[in-house]
Amino acid sequence: xxxxxxxxxxxxxxxxxxxxxxxxxxxxxxxxxxxxxxxxxxxxxxxxxxxxxxxxxxxxxxxxxxxxxxxxxxxxxxxxxxxxxxxxxxxxxxxxxxxxxxxxxxxxxxxxxxxxxxxxxxxxxxxxxxxxxxxxxxxxxxxxxxxxxxxxxxxxxxxxxx
Amino acid sequence: xxxxxxxxxxxxxxxxxxxxxxxxxxxxxxxxxxxxxxxxxxxxxxxxxxxxxxxxxxxxxxxxxxxxxxxxxxxxxxxxxxxxxxxxxxxxxxxxxxxxxxxxxxxxxxxxxxxxxxxxxxxxxxxxxxxxxxxxxxxxxxxxxxxxxxxxxxxxxxxxxxxxxxxxxxxxxxxxxxxxxxxxxxxxxxxxxxxxxxxxxxxxxxxxxxxxxxxxxxxxxxxxxxxxxxxxxxxxxxxxxxxxxxxxxxx
Ligand SMILES: [Zn+2]
Numbered sequence: 001x002x003x004x005x006x007x008x009x010x011x012x013x014x015x016x017x018x019x020x021x022x023x024x025x026x027x028x029x030x031x032x033x034x035x036x037x038x039x040x041x042x043x044x045x046x047x048x049x050x051x052x053x054x055x056x057x058x059x060x061x062x063x064x065x066x067x068x069x070x071x072x073x074x075x076x077x078x079x080x081x082x083x084x085x086x087x088x089x090x091x092x093x094x095x096x097x098x099x100x101x102x103x104x105x106x107x108x109x110x111x112x113x114x115x116x117x118x119x120x121x122x123x124x125x126x127x128x129x130x131x132x133x134x135x136x137x138x139x140x141x142x143x144x145x146x147x148x149x150x151x152x153x154x155x156x157x158x159x160x161x162x
Numbered sequence: 163x164x165x166x167x168x169x170x171x172x173x174x175x176x177x178x179x180x181x182x183x184x185x186x187x188x189x190x191x192x193x194x195x196x197x198x199x200x201x202x203x204x205x206x207x208x209x210x211x212x213x214x215x216x217x218x219x220x221x222x223x224x225x226x227x228x229x230x231x232x233x234x235x236x237x238x239x240x241x242x243x244x245x246x247x248x249x250x251x252x253x254x255x256x257x258x259x260x261x262x263x264x265x266x267x268x269x270x271x272x273x274x275x276x277x278x279x280x281x282x283x284x285x286x287x288x289x290x291x292x293x294x295x296x297x298x299x300x301x302x303x304x305x306x307x308x309x310x311x312x313x314x315x316x317x318x319x320x321x322x323x324x325x326x327x328x329x330x331x332x333x334x335x336x337x338x339x340x341x342x343x344x345x346x347x348x349x350x351x352x353x354x355x356x357x358x359x360x361x362x363x364x365x366x367x368x369x370x371x372x373x374x375x376x377x378x379x380x381x382x383x384x385x386x387x388x389x390x391x392x393x394x395x396x397x398x399x400x401x402x403x404x405x406x407x408x409x410x411x412x413x
Contacts, residue, residue: 054211085286136201138200138205142207162293
């Protein structure tokens, strides 16, 4: 019997439809959580590798469940899902499309990871002003910090460069 | 590497994170302002993540069927290997911030060094954790300066916290047989070498915060060997209650 299986590109596009549970405007591939999708000829299975954003990210188990569900939905029975820590996740892996979506959603996208948070000065996603200030280093999730805009006076979340 | 030594070393790494995470979680819903409530619990979450990495590895190394949960919930106080600093009660906000500042400064330098560990798994965990620890340290440093150089009241409370907790800082750099064996194998770090950069950061921050670095030389020790203050027992009673009462309970 000749086994047929989907291409890795197809799998990437399926995974791109899985929304992050905490920032649903982004997919798990937008965020750089999926690191690798490859066919393992020896084990005769797909290997899907994911990495946590923050060490304590409570969403990782839910994300893994979603990936398993998605693979089964597409009749892929032979796959192995593994978690890897290194190289550690960075916001630099976030796609430009993802940053654009964040901005539209009302979350300021991250600056380059080497820029320290004091210097990062995100632009207000509401009015576009760069006259903003840090209120708290932690927002509603570990990946965000809380800012206020001095122009429109609105508070907003900013994705931290990490 | 003899299993008991590596196991012991990993427990120390994991227990420090686990116990401090539990302490910080006690603030959940009680923070002085909403932003701080959120920040403290986020730091707690990062540390819990680190604890899971270390304790999972410890369980695998021991190879006696104990996973991260069994190690966290089914050991008694005498089997915990955290330093005494992290089990100290939250006290007022000055106490919580100062405990965090002493710990974060040490934790950052420890993880920075552990990235070069000869053990790939240890190195990978350290590479992941150091990014978060860097952020924790920036935050606690900010707060020490803000509260130390704040009002008379906040300054006095910060100085008292700095003095009271000072006796628990010596243990961070205390080196015993386990540490020496780990260092010799290339897996661990030289804890004594972490002391100068730790002290430098504390001195610099306290100077900016108008706080005095406590002169005390006498240090408490014992946590690393399982000899704890009575406070740990109360912490564990709360943390472990559910798994003790309903063994193996799951969400
Ligand atoms: Zn604005």
